[in-house]
Amino acid sequence: EIQLVESGGGLVQPGGSLRLSCAASGFSFSSYSLGWARQAPGQGLEWVSAIARGGDAYYADSVKGRFTISRDNSRSTLYLQMNSLRAEDTAIYFCAKGGAGGIREADYWGQGTLVTASS
Amino acid sequence: DVVMTQSPLSLPVTLGQPASIACSSSQSLVHSDGNTYFNWFLQRPGQPPRRLIYKISNRDSGVPDRFSGSGSGTDFTLKISRVEAEDVGVYYCMQGTHWPYTFGQGTKLEIK
Numbered sequence: 001e002i003q004l005v006e007s008g009g010g011l012v013q014p015g016g017s018l019r020l021s022c023a024a025s026g027f028s029f030s031s032y033s034l035g036w037a038r039q040a041p042g043q044g045l046e047w048v049s050a051i052a053r054g055g056d057a058y059y060a061d062s063v064k065g066r067f068t069i070s071r072d073n074s075r076s077t078l079y080l081q082m083n084s085l086r087a088e089d090t091a092i093y094f095c096a097k098g099g100a101g102g103i104r105e106a107d108y109w110g111q112g113t114l115v116t117a118s119s
Numbered sequence: 120d121v122v123m124t125q126s127p128l129s130l131p132v133t134l135g136q137p138a139s140i141a142c143s144s145s146q147s148l149v150h151s152d153g154n155t156y157f158n159w160f161l162q163r164p165g166q167p168p169r170r171l172i173y174k175i176s177n178r179d180s181g182v183p184d185r186f187s188g189s190g191s192g193t194d195f196t197l198k199i200s201r202v203e204a205e206d207v208g209v210y211y212c213m214q215g216t217h218w219p220y221t222f223g224q225g226t227k228l229e230i231k
Contacts, residue, residue, distance in 0.1 A: 045160075045168065045211055045222040060219045094167050104156045104215025107179070109167035 002026035002108045004095045009113030016085050016117070022078040022095030022110060029076035033098035035106060036069065036080045038091035038115075048093070049080060050103040063089075085117040121145050121214050125223035131231040138199040140226045142212035147192050149216070156215030159188055159197045162225075163208040172197065204230060 008020040020036070035050035049069040050058045057069050068081040078095055092112040099105030122145040132138045148155045157175050160168040170179050172188040175195060185200040199206060207230060212223040 044225050045162075045213075047220045047222075050218075050220075058218050099170075099173060101154065101156060101174075101215070104220055105158060105170075105173045106215075107170050107173070109169070111167055 002097065004097060004108060004110035006093065006095050006110045006113040009093065009115045011116045011118065012085055013119050014085060014087055014117050017081070017083045018085065018115060020080040020082065020093055020095075020113060020115070022080075024076045024078065024095075024097065027097065029071075030073040033103045034071060034078045035096050035098070035103040036078075036093055037096060037106075037109075038089075038093045039112075040088075040091045043091075046091075047103075050098075051078070052102070082115070085115075087117050089115060089117050091115060120219055121148075121217045121221050123212055123214055123221050123223040125210075125212055125226050128224060128226055130226055130228045132199075132202045132228060133231045134204065135201050138202050138206075138228060140197045140210050140212075140228075142190075142195045142197070142223050144193045144195075144214055146217070148214050149192065155191065157188075157190070157195055158213045158215060159186075160211045160213060160222075161206075161208050162211065166208075168211060202228070202230070 003025045005023045033052045036048045051069045066084045070079045094112045095110040096106040097108040099107035125142050159172040162168045171182050176188040187198050209225040209227050211225050
């Protein structure tokens, strides 16, 4: 069974940092692209970042220069380092696994972890 | 960024009746590799999104055949032939052709 379990969310002051983790199991982690999407309270979905099998990284303009995505294939874990957090980054952050065509066909999602940037 | 526009945003449906959701994109979703990376997701309250359809019309494993997807280029449709109680939630379309990949605003399906 494919599982994605996010952790690391919490309350942080604006300007602060957090590192999210996504522990994966049930598939060959190194063979798939992965990504992070977020959902602000009561709002729709937004892709934040993605990382290809080979390590190429992609970012939404809203987080470029502040967030860094990475993967540790030996630990089957995806990360999102979030710096200089803003109130508008407050959201549930979901980890997603790419499908056969990559993260453009994200097929499995974790339950999410809540990040709140507030003073 | 590619803008995805869904309609309607609210969809009250009687059990056993059909339902249809439209999604249009601000530019063609045909990729240079010839594929059209267009997906439909359902998000139930308190749950993550679940993919229902990929590449316009391919149903995921376990998705009932009452769900069907169609369309091309910039206009796409999700149809439910006979709505059941478990179909309640918010439906999102998503394009995976142009980064950043983008979602529609969501269509909330409820039982009348």
